[in-house]
Amino acid sequence: MCQLLGMNCNVPTDICFSFSGFRARGGLTDHHRDGWGIAFFEGRGVRVFLDPAPSAHSPVAELVKHYPIRSLNVIAHIRKATQGEVRLENTHPFQRELWGRYWIFAHNGNLKDFAPSLSGRFTPVGTTDSELAFCFIMDTLAQRFGDGAPTPEALFAALRELACEIGRLGEFNFLLSDGDWLFVHCSSRLCYIVRQAPFPLAHLSDEDLTVDFNEVTTPEDRVAVIATTALTDNEAWTDIPAGTLIAFQNGHPVELGPGATVAQDYPRTAAGDSSHNA
Numbered sequence: 292m293c294q295l296l297g298m299n300c301n302v303p304t305d306i307c308f309s310f311s312g313f314r315a316r317g318g319l320t321d322h323h324r325d326g327w328g329i330a331f332f333e334g335r336g337v338r339v340f341l342d343p344a345p346s347a348h349s350p351v352a353e354l355v356k357h358y359p360i361r362s363l364n365v366i367a368h369i370r371k372a373t374q375g376e377v378r379l380e381n382t383h384p385f386q387r388e389l390w391g392r393y394w395i396f397a398h399n400g401n402l403k404d405f406a407p408s409l410s411g412r413f414t415p416v417g418t419t420d421s422e423l424a425f426c427f428i429m430d431t432l433a434q435r436f437g438d439g440a441p442t443p444e445a446l447f448a449a450l451r452e453l454a455c456e457i458g459r460l461g462e463f464n465f466l467l468s469d470g471d472w473l474f475v476h477c478s479s480r481l482c483y484i485v486r487q488a489p490f491p492l493a494h495l496s497d498e499d500l501t502v503d504f505n506e507v508t509t510p511e512d513r514v515a516v517i518a519t520t521a522l523t524d525n526e527a528w529t530d531i532p533a534g535t536l537i538a539f540q541n542g543h544p545v546e547l548g549p550g551a552t553v554a555q556d557y558p559r560t561a562a563g564d565s566s567h568n569a
Contacts, residue, residue, distance in 0.1 A: 293383075293399040294323055295481065296367040297466045297517035299473040299539040303361035304514055308502050310367065311356055312495035312522045317346030317369040320497040326382040327352060329367035330395040331360045332470040337393045341382045364468045368397035373420075380417035384466075385425050387413055389433060390440040392469045396425040399519060400462025400478055410434065424463070428453050443472065443538070447547035450474055451536045458534075466517065473539040475517050477531035482521055484528045485543050487513040496524040513542035 296313045298306050310329070318324040327346035331338045338360060342351045346369050368383035375381040384397040398421035405420050412433060413426040431453060432446070441449070450467070454476045457463050463478040475481060486493075488511075490504035517539070521528040531537065538547045 292323075292462075292480075292519070293371050294321070294369040294519045295397055295399050295464060295466055295517070296329075296365075296369075296519075296522075297468075297473055297475060297539075298362070298365040298514060299468075299517075299542060300363055300512070300514040301541040302509075302512055303363055304512070305359035305361050306365050306367075307356060307359055308493070308495070308500070309516055309518075309522055310352075311500055312497040313367060313369065313518070314346045314349075314352050314356060315497040317349075317352070319347035321369075323369040323371040325370040325372040325377045326379075327367070327369045328382050328384050328397075329355055329365065330384045330386065331362040332364045332393075332395070332468065333360075333362060335392065335470065337386060337395060337470070339384070339386060339395075341379060343377050343379050343382050364395075364470055364473050366395045366397050366466045366468055366473075368399075373401040375417055375419035378417065381419045381422070383421060385422050387425065387429050389429055389469075390438070392440075394429065394467065394469050396428070396465060396467045397421075398424060399464040402457065402461040402463065405457070405460050420461075424457055424465075425467075427457070428467070443545075444547050446472075447474070447536070447538055450476075451548065454478075454536055455534075464519070471540065473515075473517075475531065475537045475539065477533055477535050477537075479533055480519055481517060481531045482519075482528040483515055483517040483531065483537075483539075483544075484521075484523075484526055485513065485515045486526075487542070492525070493523045494525045496522060515539050515542050515544070
């Protein structure tokens with residue numbers, strides 16, 4: 292099972308703290324050794340780092356761990372290959388353009404007998420079911436809404452429908468972002484935490500590292516971190532129910548329609564990934 296990591300916040304924030312623990316799961320504290328990647332939105336641009344090597348031993352991951360890139364939305368992935376060889380082109384997250392914006396997608400799961408027809412506007416480069424699903428989503432959205440981006444509510448409804456359709460063929464946990472919104476779909480296992488004042492200490496589960504976010508945040512900072520399993524062992528993470536799609540913006544879930552079943556009662560007592568370090 293692959294590992295997903297996402298971050299959405301109300302001020303540009305680096306993810307160095309969370310990534311330190313997440314990176315260890317790629318060959319050190321867990322067996323996900325088939326590549327990794329991370330994407331940072333910066334304005335309308337995106338920085339993407341990909342490496343088919345295990346993240347725990349990747350020089351590129353070592354760079355990212357110590358490189359405080361600040362972003363409002365981040366998507367990262369550690370791969371355990373189920374479909375497609377261990378190659379750079381099969382490494383998540385994947386990137387496409389739609390409506391004049393970059394979209395980033397990462398998937399955890401295995402889709403069986405997934406063979407949708409595509410118009411040709413979006414086609415896979417690699418051989419994973421994940422990239423094929425991403426292309427199908429982008430293709431469907433482009434055909435349904437044409438040249439103009441839909442309202443957030445209409446987009447949420449379409450993504451909810453597509454997640455249910457694709458999810459019938461297997462596990463379909465995914466993170467998807469256009470730089471404004473972070474959409475999170477749980478098929479089997481995902482959790483999240485919203486960190487904001489007051490900020491207690493946070494200690495990683497996969498590495499002996501503790502951060503006092505009071506030293507690197509302001510009282511207005513708010514950050515949501517999403518992961519396959521909790522990254523810290525002294526904070527209360529919220530499990531996302533299977534079959535749930537959640538939209539995150541400005542560091543917390545936003546109610547956009549049916550399916551966001553946990554959007555109204557996110558936890559408010561945990562420490563936050565800050566505008567300085569997450």
